Amino acid sequence: MRQLLPYFGVATLLLAVLALWARQIFLTHKTRIEIQLPRKREAAAVSTASHDDLGERIFGLEDWDFVSRNTPFEIQKLFLHERAALAISWLRRTRTRISLVMRTHLVAARQTEDLQPANELKLALSYFVFLILCDLLIGCIWLRGPIRTRKTIGQTLRAVAWLRRAIELLMARVDPANCKTLRTSFNHRTVRS
């Protein structure tokens, strides 16, 4: 029976890929809407300038220190509940934006002649790791709250840091004009790990 395992593995792989593809076909119209999303939100581009600091604020201790010192237990509980919801929403939003970058890359890759399989594989792996880590963080926050899981979140986020290189590669292909700007921007604000 053991000798059959590779065949079952291959058959299961085919079935899994087929099921994923079938699901994608049924959801095609949804994907199209998501790709056209920037066109709809173009006007709101300027209003979100301070969004960079939002993550720091959400996971920071300042608010919690204030709330834990000056408010009763019920308010602290409410604060933790709302902060968890906010953190999850922020992570989901970050994941959506990275997915959008990835989708743009895939559209470009379909037309590219000198596609490099090794780079593509690395990028795909980085992306899937990123998605898994995001889900992991969301799970952690949902289970234990953003304050109690700060250390775990910190460690997980550091593991995400290696995605930076992959994202730079991606930008070089997707949007070469902006790549240089972004790389400089990355270097100026280096990851403090």
Place this chain on the structure above:
Amino acid sequence: MFTQILWWLGIALEILILVRSVKGNWCQKYPAFYLYLGTLLLIELLRFSVYAFKPRAYAPFYWYTEFLATIVAYAVILEVYKHALITSPGLTRIARTFLWGVLGAVILKATLNAVTKLVWSPAITHAELERDLYAVQAILLAGIIALLFYYVVATGRNLKGIIFGYSTYVYASVISLAFGSLPGYGPRPGWRLVQPIAYLAALLIWSCTLWSYSPNPAAETESKIDRDYKLISQQTRRALSKARSFLKMGGEL
């Protein structure tokens, strides 16, 4: 009796699909696929003749024709590969390398196995080779479908039907031949029916999806992509800004 019904139904559906494609003149659009279907129809008619007039010769004839059918089945993979990835030169190159690499590796393995085995039985070797060839087809199909899925390549109804129908058949073949190669399972009649039933299911899928010609949607033109790039670049920069903020947070926590 049930086997006979499956046999005749299969032949009838094959004729229907072939006649329909010739009548509609889209058999030229998918020549390799229709060649495969035509070959199978011919093989089945020949098998039926041998079964009716020379029953003793049926077993060896079955294995030789089965091997031929499995080899010709690669035409379906080539058809899928040709139509699905034709608009993506980079993906075509990746798929081509993958396809020939896997095929070469398996033929080499099968040849080595046949040479090194002390007792050489045609039936066992054919069954094992058929199982291995279907397993390779499953890998190739999974690879191509993974590319279509990952790069969100647009496909028409005909191609979707060819892929879904053939994948169903390959999946069932790999499972049934794997079980059939076990000493206790081979003679059981149940496993022998899995392949014909799956093939009938594939024919039904093909009958529905290949009823009329439905080509792949036209690929997005470069100008549209450029336009999308311009629109998306601001969003992308902001998305990467978020990622930067995300990584920066990792350092601080």
